[in-house]
Amino acid sequence: MKACIFDLDGVLVDTAKYHFVAWKRLANDLGVSFTEHDNEQLKGLSRDASLAYILNKGKISASASEKEVWKEQKNSWYLELVNAMPEDEVLPNCKELLHNLKQHNVKIGLGSASKNAKLILDRVNITKYFDAIIDGTVTSKSKPDPEVFLLGAQALGTHTNECIVFEDALSGVKAAKTGGFFTVGIGEPAVLSEADVVLPNLMTLNYEELKKIFTEN
């Protein structure tokens, strides 16, 4: 176990709920219903792919400029919520785990679809832990394509089979498994059954515990 690559929204920081609120607001404004199930499908997808899902659900065809306006609108609602977010929205044990992994010389990467990733890492004061940040500003393919995690492993100088990926999204678990990574799902086992291990959150984890999970599974 030489490296860990973390998804951001819903794994390290409790921002998945804000994406949900903002996408639901946009979908409803466009006359499209938006359920928890829809939200589950959108987790991990890029902004473009998420809008495409909503437009497809509502059978709405739109011009490129309309799509730009809607993505901008969703993002400004999302950022309003993020800007009001207290620093402690970083999820429990996240900082402790990152610190502990660093002490054991485990490389740490971010593998997120978000174009707001750096802003969020800064807001909750965890940027300093990351040796590589791969986010929506550098990727060209949305999860479940493994690109984001493969770029992460490459940037960290590790092979995929010595690297653990942490993901709360079905699309992200699929991306990590396709890339050949040991995958820890964070959330519901029923949703993330393709992961090697599923945990409700990061709370029980430290270097020793992770090494045990990695070698025993």
Ligand code: BG6
């Ligand atoms: C992912 C989230 O991390 O980033 C998605 O799971 C979100 O819900 C996607 O749509 C893109 O984020 P952003 O911040 O670039 O709009």
Ligand code: MG
């Ligand atoms: Mg996520």
